[in-house]
Amino acid sequence: MKTAIALAASLLLFAGSAHAASSCEDLSKLSIPNATITTAQSVAAGAFTAPAGRGGANPFASLPAFCRVLATLKPTPGSDITIEVWLPANNWNGKFQGVGNGVWFGNIDQNSLATALRRGYATAGTDTGHEGNGGPWMRDKEKLIDYGYRSVHEMTAAAKTIVNAFYGNAPKFSYFNSCSSGGREALKEAQMFPDDYDGIVAGSPALNTTARSAYAIHVAQVVHKDEASFIPPAKFAAIHEAALQACDALDGVTDRVITNPRACRFDPAVIACKAGEDSNSCLTAAQVATARALYQPLVNPKTKKVINPGLEPGSEPGWNVFAGPQPFGTALQFFQFMATSNPQIDYKTIDFSNDATLAAIDNDVVNAKSTDLKKFVSIGGRMIQYHGWSDPQIPPGSSVNYYEDVLKAMGPQVKDNYRLFMVPGMNHCGGGDGPASFDMLTALEQWVEQKKAPDTIPAAHLTNGQADRTRILCPHPQVATYTGSGDPNSAASFVCK
Numbered sequence: 001m002k003t004a005i006a007l008a009a010s011l012l013l014f015a016g017s018a019h020a021a022s023s024c025e026d027l028s029k030l031s032i033p034n035a036t037i038t039t040a041q042s043v044a045a046g047a048f049t050a051p052a053g054r055g056g057a058n059p060f061a062s063l064p065a066f067c068r069v070l071a072t073l074k075p076t077p078g079s080d081i082t083i084e085v086w087l088p089a090n091n092w093n094g095k096f097q098g099v100g101n102g103v104w105f106g107n108i109d110q111n112s113l114a115t116a117l118r119r120g121y122a123t124a125g126t127d128t129g130h131e132g133n134g135g136p137w138m139r140d141k142e143k144l145i146d147y148g149y150r151s152v153h154e155m156t157a158a159a160k161t162i163v164n165a166f167y168g169n170a171p172k173f174s175y176f177n178s179c180s181s182g183g184r185e186a187l188k189e190a191q192m193f194p195d196d197y198d199g200i201v202a203g204s205p206a207l208n209t210t211a212r213s214a215y216a217i218h219v220a221q222v223v224h225k226d227e228a229s230f231i232p233p234a235k236f237a238a239i240h241e242a243a244l245q246a247c248d249a250l251d252g253v254t255d256r257v258i259t260n261p262r263a264c265r266f267d268p269a270v271i272a273c274k275a276g277e278d279s280n281s282c283l284t285a286a287q288v289a290t291a292r293a294l295y296q297p298l299v300n301p302k303t304k305k306v307i308n309p310g311l312e313p314g315s316e317p318g319w320n321v322f323a324g325p326q327p328f329g330t331a332l333q334f335f336q337f338m339a340t341s342n343p344q345i346d347y348k349t350i351d352f353s354n355d356a357t358l359a360a361i362d363n364d365v366v367n368a369k370s371t372d373l374k375k376f377v378s379i380g381g382r383m384i385q386y387h388g389w390s391d392p393q394i395p396p397g398s399s400v401n402y403y404e405d406v407l408k409a410m411g412p413q414v415k416d417n418y419r420l421f422m423v424p425g426m427n428h429c430g431g432g433d434g435p436a437s438f439d440m441l442t443a444l445e446q447w448v449e450q451k452k453a454p455d456t457i458p459a460a461h462l463t464n465g466q467a468d469r470t471r472i473l474c475p476h477p478q479v480a481t482y483t484g485s486g487d488p489n490s491a492a493s494f495v496c497k
Contacts, residue, residue: 006042007112021168022406024067024087031164032071035158040069042089051110060114065089069162073154078142081129082375083155084108085162087116087170093120096163096171096380097441098156100182100188101125103330104134105147112178119441124159126151134333139341148365149188152176156189156196173231173448178428179203180394181384187368187402190383194376200383201440204429206394207368207402209334209428211308215298215395216331217347219322222293224348228286233320238281239291240316242271247313252482255469255489257425260479261312261389268292294323297397302353309397311435318392318427338366369402377417384419384440384454386473388426390433396422403476420476421457435459435471456496 007413022030027040048060048068066086073081097119099112105128116123129146130137137143156174164170176186176197183205189196208211223230236487247264258264259451268291273282283291298307311322322328324380325349333349364370376383387399403420425434438459446452456474460467469489472480474496 022165024069024089024166027069027165029163032158032161034075034154035071035073035161037069037071039068041068042066043068043228046161057380059111063114063117064091066117067166071158071162073158074152075146075150075154076142076287078140079129079146079150081146081151081154082127083124083151083158084110084113084126085122085124085159086113087122087163087166088117088120091120091268092122092167094172096160096174097121097123098152098159098174098176098178099123099125100152100176100178100180100185101128102103102180102182104138105181106130106132109182112182116177121175122159122163122167124155126155128152134337135413138333138337144338144365149185149192150183152189153193153196156193170442173198173442173445175203175444175448176396177444179205181206183207183369184209184366186383186386190373190376190381191368191370194373194379194381198381199444200381201439201444202383202385204387204391204394204396204454205368205385205399205402208308208398209366210339211298212394212398213331213334213339214350214352215308215310216322216328217335217350218298218352220327220331221348221350222290223323226286229290230325231283231287231290231319231323232280233324234280235283235287236316236319238271239268239283239319240314242266242268243313243316248271251479252484253488258312258314258389259424261314264313266295266313290323294319298352300353307352309401311392311394311395312389312394312397314390314425314433315392315427317362317432318390321392321411369405371402371406373406373414373418377410377414380417382417382444384421384444384447386423386438386440388428388430388434388436390425391428393428397479399474415475416453419454421454421473422476423459423473424471424480425461433461435461435469435473437462437467438473455490458491 024042025040028037043066045065046061048063049058066088069085071083097116101109105236108125108127113123113125115232130144176199183202184207186200186202187205190200243266246266248257251259269288271282272288273284294311296310389396391394426432426436429434442452443457456472459471459473461469471492472491472494476482480494481497483493
């Protein structure tokens, strides 16, 4: 964050800087506390290739020339954090973008780096301090802290130093943009390191890892209670069609999208099989009970406190994530390595009335539940959070609950700095029947740099890469509502109410 005077000085300095202050290769000599630069290499336009084993067309063939820097960060003796920084060789937009990743990380998302680079950003990502997915590293306190929040903060500081050394001036604005576990990281940045970024996009955040893991295992327990309880994936389509029949038209438009699932009253019993019948178009009595359970929140049987919200009507095509043949792997690893030290744990025996188990990491290391955004707001930070209503991996109610908790804690004026956009019909971080194509980063840039708050965000549904329906996304709790006239496939026919 900068004062107006400091920002003006920075802009003048940038405007007069026609060439990099340091060559790419010279960055290998740069001294950064607790960091070792292992690679500083110029990459010609189109020369960067995908890692071995990916196969297919090179997704990076269209990249412009850039300087690629890899570094190892060791903020503690046990830390081993890898970061990757990409610096445009030409036409830098004067800004920095941090990117996140998914699940338990263990790798750097080069696709997100490439997206940022194409937009002219200097950009950086991190493996969060370990290789591979969840595992024994999760029992190491310092590595867990690195994963939880420290790696992104350290990456950000080191990357800004590298940017400054390469271009001869610091970025004018800094943004963080990521989804899923990266969305959780985005929230942690706003909560714990409000000075790191001017603007933050937090997509479909896994903000309560503890509760989401508990819910996923609870669903697995219900689904695999006995053979009769399992719903064959071939039946998911029938449940989805029944949900659409019940709720699609509630917004005044029949378009195979449930705009507001919270207004939907759907009971999967409407497709219950007749006596002696069983087919892919109906549910047995045991399967009806299972389907109902997926829509219900997980509640502590002793305290009656809601642990985690359930999935919403419209999510059925993705039920194989939680209701498939095996428990959701990310959730199982949480209980194997973080909540316990028992890799052989039987998921069917986990007791959700045990508050001690559920609170295993609820100490602000990984969970991003703090509603204290006072510092972020006070220094002018702006944050856009979004979540798909049809998300089958992270129940969307978790985003709604967190946003409403922040409003309760800080008052409605927080909307001047923080807004939530729920996306009808969108799956996890994209895809689905709804308008899942949008540009949150541009909306954020306009909010930060031009003080233009996002009252609506344009979105579209794509088929084969072409828009066949446009919509507006509205800040929660508003909902895009058909005006009653005009093309129902055009955003111009909708208003936020």
